[in-house]
Amino acid sequence: MSEAWKLSLREAAAAIAAGSLTPNALLESTLARIDAVEPGVLAWARLRTEDAHRDAARLTMLQAEGTILGPLHGIPVGVKDIFYTAGLETACGSKIMAGFVPAEDAAAVARLRAVGAIILGKTHTTEFASFDPSPARNPWAPDHTPGGSSSGSAAALAGRMCQGALGSQTSGSIVRPAAFCGVVGLKPTFGRVSRYGVHPLAWTLDHPGPMARTVWDVALLLEAIAGPDTRDPSTLSAPAPMRYASLLEESASDGFGVDGLTVGVPDRYFTDGVEADAEAAYRDALRLLEAKGCDVRDVHLPPEFEAGMDAHELIHNAEVAAVHLDRYRQRPQDYGAKLRAIIETGLQIPAPTYVRAQQVRTLVIRGLRAVLAGVDAIATPATLGPAPLGLESTGSPVLNRPFSFVGFPSLSVPCGFTDAGLPLGLQLAGPPFDEMTILRLAAAYEEATGWGQRLPPV
């Protein structure tokens, strides 16, 4: 199968399980695709081609013996370069970390390997997952940003250079690049996926999560990486993760069970500054959900919501400053301008202000919980518009930040294209630990529209 790179993760995994595709063949096809596409996209910080060949050979041998390690057996995956990878440099897009080779894998990486995934390489991140851009380009238009900070993961998926990827979000770093690149990205609930071995940006806001070409693929990845980990206490009180992909399978014949779900449309904030084509695509998506049987209704955001967005920025800057203080003291000149500004301003935030910001966070969490007690999910545009022109900025995370702040799950699913051919995304968010409902809604939407099936002109 010379064009196996075209297969979605789910399709490739099914073909491998059925014996009609080998991990070797999938890897060869994927590497040929990378040779053809990568020079114009620059999604990868480094590839582990030889090791991936070794992994694929071992997995092919196991397959021949009738052993399938798990749902991701032989699937090539890209890993954002802030996730530790044993024996493979993890530079975090930074001069400071260049040459750092971790001794062990991040929890999410180890879980992917355990179910048979092949770690194909490290995808570009903005510097320390902040705002100084990486070299990655948007496969839909190379002079446009792919978004950030999970820039390379989104670009690699859009360029069909891997079947799945890991990203992380502190403000909008999974959902935004997924939307800009026309792929699916899920920011799980805080505590759903272990942060162990993921270089922190801001401890209380960081969320590792899956990115892929389809909703189903994201569900498969989430199933692999979710769950408690004693090395990340935030995961220990979380309810057990679900069999996300199996539950999608079971509900597929019933339209993913979205008939009768209630979808909230926020009364403010989420359409402020949204460009006309993005808003039009959003309104179309709402109409489609309604046609699928969803009860789409207005919801009122809590009064403290906007103060919460101020609080997010303060918590973010203060925690970033604390994360980087020791290294910044030693090598300030090796930090990019955007990150230096965050650290310097973070250093000036008084301690009582940080505490007050965390109090405001409590109020916003309470308020949004109340909103989501009345609806099953919230739908908003994923971004203010398509990927902006230029590579100096990764675009605005303002529409994604609220769900990073409260820790509730959110995702982006492709919801259309601009006249210029740039993708747009629909953001769906749900109550804590209910990733399943937004996956079902996104799967139903994706099946009805198929926006994610288009290939970029690379």
Added chain:
Amino acid sequence: MELDRLVVAWTRGLLKLPTETGERFPDEWGAVRHHIERVHSFPVPYDAEPAGGPRLESLDE
């Protein structure tokens, strides 16, 4: 809101920040100052415990 420059200087010394740090980012500081003012002007009840308390597990687990 004006910064107390003596206090800022003392804090920088305490944190052992070298002289090549301390770069002024007036636009970014303007935004942060605005966020600080907004957070402090928003009424917060005393019983609103800050998010982010310890997440503990029993020693038996």
